[in-house]
Amino acid sequence: MTMHRLLARQIRQSTDESGKVDLTKLGELVSAAYEESDGDRRSTDRAIKLMIEELEQTHKRAEQDLGRAREFLDSIIENIPIAVFAKDAKDSRYILLNRAGEEYYGMPREEMLGKTPEQIFPDKIARVVNEQDRRVVDSGTPMFLEGHLLEVGVKGRDRLVNSRKLLIRDGGGAPQYLVGVIEDVTERITNEARISHLAHHDALTDLPNRSAFNAALGERLEQAQEAATSFAVLSLDLDRFKEVNDVFGHPVGDMLMRAAADRLAAEADGAFVARIGGDEFMILMPDDINREDVLGLAERLVETIGTELEVDDYLPHVGLSVGIAFYPDDGVNAATLLANADSALYRAKREGRGRVRVFESEMDQELRDRRLLQHDLRQALEQNQFLVYFQPQARVDGEVIGFEALLRWNHPTRGFVPPDQFIPLAEENGLIVEIGEWVLREACREAASWPRPLQVAVNLSPVQFQAGDLERSIHQILLETGLTPTRLEVEITEGVLIGDFNRALNLLRRLKALGVRIAMDDFGTGYSSLSYLQSFPFDKIKIDRGFISNLEATPQSAEIVRAVLSLAHALHIPVIAEGVETEAQRAFLAREACEEMQGYLVGRPDLIERYLDLVGVTVERRLYA
Amino acid sequence: MHIQYLHWNAAHGWRGANALREPAQLVLYFGSREGLESGERYRELRGLYPDGHIVGCSAGGQIHGDDISDDEVVAVALRFERTQVRLASEIVASRDDSRACGERIARQLAAPDLAGLFVLSDGLVANGNELVAGINGIVGPDLPVTGGLAADATKFEHTLVGVDGEPVPNRIAAIGFYGASFRFAHGCAGGWDVFGPSRKVTRSEGSVVMQLDGEPPLDLYTRYLGEEEAAAMPGSGLAFPMRIHDEAEPDRQIVRSVFAVDRNARSLTFAADIPEGCTAQLMRANFDSLAAGAGEAGRQARSALADEIAGDKLAILVSCTGRRRVMGQRTQDELDAVAAELGDDVVRIGFYSYGEIAPPAASGRCELHNQTMTVTVIAEAAA
Incomplete structure (x- = not known):
């Protein structure tokens, strides 16, 4: 029999040196070993039992978690x-x-x-x-x-x-x-289709937009090149649309634009009509339509737009100008065709609007000239090509009370460029702000040097009101030149007030607070809204030269001048008449109690040197001062 | 190398055999805390070996040869042929001081020909993990470091370490062995198995675990031990160490034993830090698996001793008090298993500890272990 290792050890431990076994000690050891075994078994049993319980709980928890996760997923799928x-x-x-x-x-x-x-x-x-x-x-x-x-x-x-x-x-x-x-x-x-439609259509009129037009033109050019056909491109611009927007507001402008678009599309049925921005449209005519038919359509378009459009109880009056270019005669690629249609349009507008023009090659030259002039304009200021002319203003009895400062451009090769040619260009590219400031400064400096405290009137462009800090620059110029503010008169047209009316009005009030006088220029032309007179206390009203020169010719002009004078007098605003050239005109104005006049009768616009006696400078003093 | 083995008991005082022909360089001794704390045993050894370094610690049972005893003091006196021995010692004032102590000790002993370090440390104040990390940081991962934390049976009151003086608490000792001939082989294994569900360490601070799966850990141990055994915590808790799995170091096998109990907070303090968020799983073992684990440690140490050896070979066995508590009278089995692997020609001495220091089988870098048997064999190569 092999003895258990532990028992053998216990016997050895209970045996003394003589070989005698101490039974009591052996019994104790064996008993203790039993106890240990029992303890270990109990502990193992307990551990196993607890472990099973714990594992069961863990399992149950896991099942619950799984159930909850399932419920969660189910509820997502369900909903x-x-x-x-x-x-x-x-x-x-x-x-x-x-x-x-x-x-x-x-x-x-x-x-x-x-x-x-x-x-x-x-x-x-x-x-x-x-x-x-x-x-x-x-x-x-x-x-x-x-x-x-x-x-x-x-x-x-x-x-x-x-x-x-x-x-x-x-x-x-x-x-x-x-x-x-x-x-x-x-x-x-449906949304995708709508978005795609929006990408190619103008939101206001639902006509195809510029990118759709360009695509259609590209396609048409390819077809025309292959099939050797011809077609026409029309460039259209609504005349005076901006004014409608300014005067009647955008909602009316929008309605007008939609009505105009509808008319164009209806009249040009069968052609590709696109609105390419603002008040501009393009029409791509079907292939092989002869020139006469294209012109006929263009005329009809001008006519249909020229007919008053009744919009929301307003009757805003707009017109249409049309420029036409033909493929292949006026261009074989999109850029040339479009540029030439635009040139024709520009010519139509320049010739008085409401017209149809077909592209001619000299138009191209004209457009290039215009760009060249714009380029020269940029250099004019730094190269001192501008001059200030002065035209005297007088009481109707002839006493000179001041001068109007007038800008002139003496171009080194072109000579004197007419203001109505270069001022719109300067307004377009914003140069007018800088040029206008220069004129103001020159005029004020000059006036400040006069011994007699005469008025000096300077024209302000609407663009100067919109851009820059006009009030600050006028203030600065007055300080610089030492001119008494009350001697400066600024002339504005109603164009200043159209647009951001409140901003313009605020600016006028602040200028007036400086002491500067404000005159309403060109009164009687444009809308001449009486509300402008009501909203701001103008220091002077200037009747447009057109009425004065027609005084003898048309009785209506005399009536308008009378009406303006009586209105101004009722409002206690003095009036100056522009363009007075004859004694008869002066006599009429004197009879009607017009306060002041300006024109060749008093004196032409010229360098101040010509009027030194009027400003109180003796020739000698001027020469040797 | 020559070894003189000797032991002390109350009846006969010191007895020994094979007196050394030359003065001893190093004397190692282990005894119970009660047996050592008077300082008497140290003074007697000093009388016997006036010129040698004398290093020892309190234990949870002393191992000599095939036997374990609680009331005897066991010792070996060593004389090397070509090996030099140097000591370093530090006072560890608080747990947080442990890493710095380790670094200081290692700095004192570091030298190009340092061939091995054997460390004995206070088992309750020192953070063994940090101590070992401090030493590793200075001497590098390639130098073998073994040793153990002094014990106080299963009472966990205080532990003693003596370094050329009477053994006292809060002390850390390290023995450096120098020279090319010195051989230092080691093995370390446990024999425990995980059981039951994995638990999350939901709240912990350093080595104190406050919550496992949201439950106080004392409640878990009380359930597993039974009320009666639980009253004997922390000693009885040694039967259920925990395996810690840290996502940050997935390959590291960490086993931790309970060291202290806070019955008010129902929290447990373990032998080293247990980071919050780790997974913990209880472990248990049976007599046979623990014995087999010890045998594995012996096999590792013996197979690492490849060279031809001149003179005697000494095996220092450091095993965990937790193992002894589980095995009871069967503890002998693990000593037999080690002996069978080491062979008859190796002198064995050792003690039951509160923590074992040795590189784990997988990596070279030494670590603090719980619940293992570690075997360190020292010898000198043939010339």
């Missing part, structure tokens, strides 16, 4: 607005359907779960569904159908859906489920 279903891969029997799915199929899930497509759908649909299912199961590749019409269900036949089917395999790789998703994309597709 997403996309139809979701699952089927048995073997026989296409439905095993899951969410709420959106019920809506999609138009039946409660109880009627579908556990059933095959044949048991649910009409034969024709069941066949399609089964075919799709088999294809996905056999190939293992997902099916994805995009934007197709709803073939089944009650949501309406016009709905568009994306549908996909996906195979799920079991752990062994065998087909187990088919999961399907059906998403209603009707709104999305």
Whole structure:
């Protein structure tokens, strides 16, 4: 018998040197070993029992967690607005359907779960569904159908859906489920179509926009080159549309724009009409229409727009100018054709608006000249090509009371450029702000040097009111030159007040607070709204030269001058008449109690040297001062 | 190398055999805390070996040869042929001081021909993990460092370490062995298995665990030990160490034993830091698996001793008090298992500790272990 190692050890430990076994000690050791074994067994039992309990709890917790996760996922699937279903891969029997799915199929899930497509759908649909299912199961590749019409269900036949089917395999790789998703994309597709429409159409008029026009023109050019046909491009611009916007406001302007667009599109039926920005339109005419027909249409367009458009009880009056360029005569590429149609349009506008012009090669030259002039204008200031002329202003009895400062451009090669040619250009590119300041400074410096405290009147451009700090620069100039503010008079046209009326009014009030006098220029032309006179206490009204020169010729002019004078007098505003050239005109004005006059009768615009005696400088003093 | 083995008991005082022909360079001794704290044993050894370094610590049972005893003091006196021995010693005032102590000790002993370090440390105040990290940081990962934390049976009151003086608490000793002939082989293994569910360390601070899966850890131990055994915590808690899995160091096997109990907070203090967010799993063992683990440690140490050896070979066994508590009278089995692997020609001495220091089998860098048997074999190569 082999003895247990522990017992052998215990016996050895209980045996003394003589070989005698101490039974009591052995008993104690054996007993203690039993105790240890019992203790270890108890501890092991307890540990195993506790471990089982703990593992059971862990398992239960895990099951609960799993249940909760499942519920969570179920509630997501149940509530997403996309139809979701699952089927048995073997026989296409439905095993899951969410709420959106019920809506999609138009039946409660109880009627579908556990059933095959044949048991649910009409034969024709069941066949399609089964075919799709088999294809996905056999190939293992997902099916994805995009934007197709709803073939089944009650949501309406016009709905568009994306549908996909996906195979799920079991752990062994065998087909187990088919999961399907059906998403209603009707709104999305409609939106996409709308966005695409917006990208190519002008939002206000719904006409094709510039990019659509460019694309159409490019296409037309290709076709025309291949087929050797010809066609016309029309560039159109509404005349005075900006004024309508300014005077009647944008809502009226918008309505007018829509009405004008409708008329153009209706009249140019069959042509490609596009709004390419602001008040500009382009028309691409059909192929092989002869020049006369194109011109005929253009004339009709001018006529139809020229007919007053009644918009929201207003009758704003706009006109249309048209420029025409022909392919291939006036250009064989888009850039040239468009530029030449624009040149013709520019000419039409310059010649008095409401006209149709066909491109001629010298127009090209004209446009180039205009650009050259603009270029020269930039250098004029730094090269001291500008001059200030002074024209005397007098009481009707002849006593000179001041001068109007007038800008002149003495070009080194062109000579004197007419102000009506270069001032609009300077206003276009903003140079007028700098030039205007220069004129103000020169005029003030000059006036400050006069022994007699005469008035000096300076014209301000609307652009100066919009850009820069006009108040500060006038203040600065007055300080610099030492001119008494009350001697400075600024002349503004109503163009200053059209647009940002409140801003302009504020600026005028602040200028007036400096002591500067404010005169309303060109009164009687334009809208001459009486509300301007009411809204600001002008120091002077200047009657436009047109009325004075026609005094003898047309009785209406005399009546208008009388009316303006009586209105001004009623408002206690003195009036100055411009363009007085004859004694008869002066006599008329004197009779009608017009306070002041300006014109060749008093003196032409000239360098101040010519008027030194009027400003109180003796020639000698001037020469040797 | 020559070894003189000797032991002390109350009946006969010191007894020894094979007196050394030349003065001893180093004397190692282990005894119970009660047996050492008077300083008497040290003074007697000093009388016997006036010129040698004398280093020892309190234990949870002393190992000599095949036997374990609680009331005897065991010692070996060593004389090397070609090896020099130097000592370093530090006072560890608080747990936070442990890494710095380790660094200071290592700096004192570091030298190009340093061939091995054996460390004995206070087992309750010092943070063994930090101490070892401090030493590693100075001497590098390639130098073998072994040793153990002094013990106080399963009482956890205080532990003693003596370095050329009477053994006292808060002391750390390190013995440096120098020279090309010195051989230092080691093995370390446990034999424990994880059981039950994994638990999350939901709240901890340093080595104090406040919550496991949101529950006070004392409650868990009380359930597993039973009320009666739980009253004997922390000693009884040694039966269930914990394996810690730290995501930051997924390959590291960390086993930690309970060191202290706060019955009010129901928290437990472990032998080293347990970071919050780790996974913890209880471990247990049976007599056979622990013995087999010890045998594995012996096998590792013996197989690492490849050279031809001149003279005697000494094996220092440092095993965990937790193992002894689980094995009871079967503790002998683990000593037998080590002996069978080491062979008859190796002298064995050692002690039951509060923590073992040795590189784990997988990596070279030494670490603090709990619940293992570590075997350090020292010898000198043949010339």
